Amino acid sequence: MAEHAVLHVLNRIAASSEASWVASSAANSKKGAKAITFEYNIATAELGSMAEAAVFHVLNKIAASLAGTISDELVKEVSALLAVKNSMKQIKSEFAVMRAFVSQVNAYDSRNETLAAWLEQVKKVAFEVEDIIDEYTYLVGKKRQQLLEFPEASVSSFEKHRRMHGIADQLKQVETRLERLTKMRHRYGISVRETASNSTALRQRRAFDIPHLSNEDEIVGNDEETKRLIEWLTDGREARAVISISGMGGLGKTTLANSIFKNPTVKRHFNWSVWISVSQSYRVEDLLRRILTHNTGKNEEILNGIDTMDRIELAEKVQIYLREKRYLIVLDDVWSRDPWSSLDHAFVRNNFRSRVIITTRTEDVASLADENRRLRLSTLPKEEAWDLFCKKAFSKLAEKCCPEDLKDWAEKIVDKCQGLPLAVVAIGSLLSYRRQQEQEWKSFYDQLSWQLTNNPELNWVASVLNLSFDNLPSYLKNCFLYCGLFPEDYLIKRKWLIRLWTAEGFIEERGPETTMEEVADGYVKELVHRSMLQVVERNDFGRAKTLQIHDLVREITLTTSRKEKFGIVCNGPGATVLREQARRVSVHKTD
The missing domain is CATH 1.10.10.10 (Winged helix-like DNA-binding domain superfamily/Winged helix DNA-binding domain)
Structure with missing residues (x-):
């Protein structure tokens, strides 16, 4: 998250405005801390300087000061304002470079402890800048209001004169710290790796590509969706059709697509099919190569030269390969529309009733589907979620029913899952190995938040979400x-x-x-x-x-x-x- 922290600072430096009502929200707190009270008495307060997400928050606050919105007369009297503006420009430049560097950090750098420690320091400085700019915005906004109300008042009576000089000094210190961070990065050879090779990325993500329900007998709900998908796949429409299955993570998009992919009726309808896991780490060239190497054996005519072909050549080769086939291609876990132009060109429109299924979490990608061929999944109704939970949690019992003394806590656990199949299955499976005692289930419910992120048998659910x-x-x-x-x-x-x-x-x-x-x-x-x-x-x-x-x-x-x-x-x-x-x-x- 360091990248969006730095972006947050840049935005605030680049586009800060007086935003008087924003500044006034900080008026009753020290160092720019804000308090917002509403129906549930939710307040926001800045309690520490080690947070990361506030860099983006700094951007808009600094921008106005760089836009020259301060009175020229005030600038002449309070020379510290010029020093503040100059420091802001320097800090903006430093953070711009840092953000470019941080944006290259990926999941495969997470084991680099030196890099992690350096990023922590970047985040600390980012939030220190936010605190300084909050105070600056408040002081300038207050003084501007005073000048509007009492234009004849002497600028020299500006009671915050000393504090403005303090802000200038603090920003100079920040400049020094940023320079030291840059030198530190070079001194310790801190760098980020190139994006992990596709094979590595695929190995590390393979666990997320596996459908979370493997047995069709365990699939609960989605009967109507299954029926509709099979109809769309096997209808008499000759033109190639693109179908999308969308919804939030954990709803069972991959599971549903997998059950359809393996359905005997569907398998008989197509003479060639392939399942491609796209995910966030992909190269279009590798996706196309996987299509060409699927079920081709050692066909030299197909495989010849594909390792050195570029994207256009590979797309044309796939098009030729699929030309005489009634194919079914599943593109699982697609996160952006970027690869579609090449894939769309490769998936030949051969009027053989071919079909493409896309599973995705984003509506932008889902919109690639043909008209009336979009399926959006929703959470399971309470009754179906309960049925699925009992099948998993009480799988060792003959009737797979919940014992009466556990029913209250079991219902609370299912309610917490809010119909999310991934969570219902994972938690139910874990509880099937626990003692069926009321106190143990109560304890599990009370610790559910901790369990999700710390229990090795459940933290993969958190990873997926x-x-x-x-x-x-x-x-x-x-x-x-x-x-x-x-x-x-x-x-x-x-x-x-x-x-x-x-x-x-x-x-x-x-x-x-x-x-x-x-x-x-x-x-x-x-x-x-x-x-x-x-x-x-x-x-x-x-x-x-x-x-x-x-x-x-x-x-x-x-x-x-x-x-x-x-x-x-x-x-x-x-x-x-x-x-x-x-x-x-x-x-x-x-x-």
Whole structure:
């Protein structure tokens, strides 16, 4: 997450504005700490300097100072303002280079402890800059308001004169620290690897490509979806058709596609089929080579020269190879539209009733499907989720039914899963090996958040769900982490969320023709299209009115927030002492 922290600082440096109502939200706190109170008494406070996500938050606050919005008369009197502006420009340049470097960090660098330690220092400096700029914005905004109300007042009476010089000194120290970080990177030879080779990437991601339900007898629900998919695959439509299966991570898209792929009726209908796991780490050339090497044996005519062919040559070869086939191709776990232009060209339109299935978490990719050939999965109804849970948790019992003394806690656990098949199966399978005692199941429920991220038998669930967060662009990560600070099952009002994001400085400026509200509204739409937020209610114009985040996704998001010092949640009347450092504290008052 260091990349979006640095991006956050750059945006704030590049597009800071006086944003008087934003500045005023900081007026009652020290060092730019903010407090926002609403129905559930959620407050945000800056409690530490080791958080990472606030760099993006700094961007908009610094920008105004670089845009020359300060009174010329004030600048003449308070020379420290010039020093502050010059320092901001230097810091902006340093962070721009750092962000370019950090953006190259990938999952395969996670074992590099030296790099990790260096990135921690980058994050610390980023948040130190945020604190300084928060104070600067507050001081300038307050003084500007005084000049508007009392234009005849002497500038020399500016009571914050000394503090402005202090800010200038602090920024100079930040410049020095950034220079030292750059020298440190060279001194210790800190670097990032090239993107991992495709074979390595595929090996490391293979666990996520395996369908989570292997036996058809265990598949619960999706009967209508299965029937519809088989109809789409085997109807008499001669033209090649593209079908998409979409939804949030863990809904069983891969499982459903796999059951269809192995269905005897479907297998008889096509004379050639292949399953391709795309995932986030892919090269189009390798995808095309996998198609050519599938079921071709040692056919030299097909395989000759493919290792040295470029993308266009490989696409043409695939087109020739598929020309006389009624083929079925499954592209599993597609994250972007980028590879489609080459693949679309390769998948020949041969009028042999060929079909392509795409599974994805994003609506942008799902829209590649033909008209009326999009299938969006939803969570299981409570009854079906319960049935699936019992099949897994009580698989050793003859009737696979829940004992009466465990029913209350079992129902609470299933409710927590909110119909997410991945979680229901994983948790049910784990509990099938636990003693069937009420106290043990109660203890498991109470520790469910910890279990998800720390139990080796469950943390892969968190990894699967976290893939969506990891794939977010930098400007959305802070916004999504912020959503996790709302209470469980809370209905988040879109307009309110937009105002809170703006007040936090999460929204980047995108030119004079676009308002901050329009940019923020685009952020909401993008998170919905990525299946990160669910729309609960729409207004008369079809726009999202209230939103919600899945309980388990929220739990995992809170773990990330704590780890990154972005924010923590305090629940209940007993939460009177903060035992963790964080930039924000969300206090949930339910009485």
